[in-house]
Amino acid sequence: MAYTIYLSGEIHSDWREQIKNGIDEKGLDIEVLTPVTDHHSSDHVGVDILGSEENDFWKDHKAAKINALRTNTYIARSDLVIVRFGDKYRQWNAAFDAGLAIGMGIPVITLHSPELTHPLKEIDALALAVTETPQQVVEILDYISQD
Amino acid sequence: MAYTIYLSGEIHSDWREQIKNGIDEKGLDIEVLTPVTDHHSSDHVGVDILGSEENDFWKDHKAAKINALRTNTYIARSDLVIVRFGDKYRQWNAAFDAGLAIGMGIPVITLHSPELTHPLKEIDALALAVTETPQQVVEILDYISQD
Amino acid sequence: MAYTIYLSGEIHSDWREQIKNGIDEKGLDIEVLTPVTDHHSSDHVGVDILGSEENDFWKDHKAAKINALRTNTYIARSDLVIVRFGDKYRQWNAAFDAGLAIGMGIPVITLHSPELTHPLKEIDALALAVTETPQQVVEILDYISQD
């Protein structure tokens, strides 16, 4: 009865660890997938592996495509996708991941503070739960995992 | 040989009119679909039609779902989706629409200034064209519409 | 930009006519599909065309399958499905149609009185609008049809 979940979005706080710890503490049978969350290697992987680019657009392009090999495969493989929006940065990739999941027919849980309610209304509208804390996500996972 | 396109994103500049005018001037056989771009009615349609809410979350929620009836239907019906990111606001719905389109297997063209290259790299990476001006979008539409 | 909609559910009130009249009055470009709403012929079509059955189960079975030829084809062809629950009868076919539509990825609007909120919560949860009157449905159709 296990679930596979993907944790998308913000990489500057420890929300993923909180969810993983909560899953471990409750002993839930849940596989957790994530993007590469090391900011530096994620940004430079394109030129690091495939060779340098003079133009920053193509440097970003090559990196983002390699990351997509992991990200899109993992989203497609998940039963549900948790998307975290922090209070800083534009985080368009988080919104993009939410769209990818919905477009593929995979349910989404959003995780963000109430201040972001208005700009995130389109995404929250199609999510199956709108949470404010990692603990709430864990409680939902615990609830849907019960015998 | 006609195309159906959807124009997603920024509602505070006249980029949609520029693309529509360009299509008209060149006489292209292209059907243009758009979201409701009147900001006020788009934000209030939920409570205007379905009754008031004390909680802003549910007010936004009802509005966003009604807008999704149009938005998601139109995206699913399109041959390609143009997504515009302006320089202001968070515009998560634009990134979400880009994800929806890609998740459904519909090609995307992005439209934004070069300053946004880095935060938009994940979306640009999966787009089939990254443009900076509505005129470039029109030229692409003209090119792919030739006999 | 036209929509195709399917009107599922209750056949003992004039809600379909109210919606059709509203669409006509507003001049909306919307194709309206419906099940066969003549209760008697809908119940007897199996034996009327394919021959009598001693067992009522098979009489119902043959009728329901012929109706499914129309119903399921029309649902699959629709951009959105309106599902009406009246205050009487079990109306499991209305709930079944809502499930069919969601299972096929087609958005649903429900139409029912507030007294039915609790027993319909699973369906309302996945609907994109929960309405109480045919007029509200028409207003939504009008809103999403604007230029």
Next chain:
Amino acid sequence: MAYTIYLSGEIHSDWREQIKNGIDEKGLDIEVLTPVTDHHSSDHVGVDILGSEENDFWKDHKAAKINALRTNTYIARSDLVIVRFGDKYRQWNAAFDAGLAIGMGIPVITLHSPELTHPLKEIDALALAVTETPQQVVEILDYISQD
């Protein structure tokens, strides 16, 4: 050669236990998935985890969406869905689940008393077996599981 089945519907009798016991007694290689069948927690999970609501509609809404995270994932993962209709309550969620399964292309077995034949004719018409007792369901599972 194992099957995964989902047991949808009535939560006020022990039909799920009868089927599980029958599967155990016959030693069938069948994974059994179910919704959360604790009525109280199922109704309150939305406000229990995500915070209180003044309006009962939204209380139900939040609960139903969290339940859908489990229900719809499990239905999509199943080889066949057994849908039980009891003699009481409206049970629209059971009919909705049957529709979801058929809409996703997953076969359905219904389980109900003969008195419900007429109101359930649309669902029975698309089911691959119409049963009256949990024992019959077990016999079918036993039959299709033989070497």
Next chain:
Amino acid sequence: MAYTIYLSGEIHSDWREQIKNGIDEKGLDIEVLTPVTDHHSSDHVGVDILGSEENDFWKDHKAAKINALRTNTYIARSDLVIVRFGDKYRQWNAAFDAGLAIGMGIPVITLHSPELTHPLKEIDALALAVTETPQQVVEILDYISQD
């Protein structure tokens, strides 16, 4: 509200004409698709167009593939497929077409005499109507086409 139907199977009686005439007489808005029903050209089209073969297997192979260009395209495009089994010949292609349609999610109506009930039980089981005469097919088409 028009339907597109495909008439598969027996080519040695005038059942297709009877259905077409019935549709015309009733003025139904139904597009009728058929295979090439000229037996000789259907059998020889491969070698006639693409060059002779010494081995009859390849002669048949080339013909059958060209016919599949039409047949499979038309089945995929249809709202429902009528499959006729006559009393002579093996008619495996009719059964194959029925499987193709069901495999693609397109509903099937079978048309055959009651003597064939037992050998056709697997196909009849998944059909939405089992008819014995072209007139019954027309009556069903008339019924599902009513306003």
Next chain:
Amino acid sequence: MAYTIYLSGEIHSDWREQIKNGIDEKGLDIEVLTPVTDHHSSDHVGVDILGSEENDFWKDHKAAKINALRTNTYIARSDLVIVRFGDKYRQWNAAFDAGLAIGMGIPVITLHSPELTHPLKEIDALALAVTETPQQVVEILDYISQD
């Protein structure tokens, strides 16, 4: 690198055992799925489990649907489907299974004597191999299973 295969068709010779034995002898990592091949129980399972029918049509109908619960699930789960046509009986269910597989996008291997080439040309045309002996099927499975 294992394959899952389904063995459809003739139940009056030992071709399935020959293939299974060949797989065992060569030590191939292949899961073999089959229909219920006991002719008597397969024909009577409907009335045996679900109660008697006066009309043979419905007796067959109930049996065929229960068999479809197994058959269609197994076909959908297979990497390839082997369809055997014997020299006797109409075997429309074998042709139907071949159509189901192709309609679902699953490759087919046919197995029949050369005398049946002409009536089976439509099915052979879309098969990826046309074999005459179980030994040839085993050799193909061996070939595609090599490291």
Next chain:
Amino acid sequence: MAYTIYLSGEIHSDWREQIKNGIDEKGLDIEVLTPVTDHHSSDHVGVDILGSEENDFWKDHKAAKINALRTNTYIARSDLVIVRFGDKYRQWNAAFDAGLAIGMGIPVITLHSPELTHPLKEIDALALAVTETPQQVVEILDYISQD
């Protein structure tokens, strides 16, 4: 009963014109889609519209993606795809288009001289017709278009 076809591959001979002329002469109801066949504009469209690149890889990249907006949309919209391989150049894009079509479930006709049989065997194996002249393609289109 019209077909939509896409003509993929070689751009250095007049085979497309021959097929179009043949369709016109026979008065077939067939919509013909093609890539942009002007070699120079097809190669330079990326930099012409979107700005120059120092690196030829990115120049090609931008051009090929814009061409894919047309090519992939047209292939997805076609009932069948004709793929022409000439005797010169590598023509990997023709083979790629054939793969795209088959991967999307769209039937393919190949068109090439017999000398290319061996290197094209994988593509010919999944094509529904292997032709040597545009005239043969027209004859097939004529055959499958007959009443």
Next chain:
Amino acid sequence: MAYTIYLSGEIHSDWREQIKNGIDEKGLDIEVLTPVTDHHSSDHVGVDILGSEENDFWKDHKAAKINALRTNTYIARSDLVIVRFGDKYRQWNAAFDAGLAIGMGIPVITLHSPELTHPLKEIDALALAVTETPQQVVEILDYISQD
């Protein structure tokens, strides 16, 4: 978190072994699928198993279809497909496999020398990474496999 990859294309150099060795050395949890890479048996498998053909076209045809049983099944099962183009031969099957993968929605990595950039631009344009050495492929696999 394992991936399944398919290694398509050139069979005259040891690039597959280099990738497999790299995966082993880094201890990555990656299942590697390949075509049959023995040139002689791959070319002759059709006649070897199914009987001789006078015409080379049909000899190739039977072989290519048997190979497709493995190839297309493995591509469909993969998370990503690596396609290698060598400097010799036409290698249309490599381009065809790339198209198959993209048409099925499976991401592609290409592997070829920079001299092939121009003729491969259409395939590179839809690939998520364009590599020049097996080592780069391994580094990408290592990067996307990290915890």
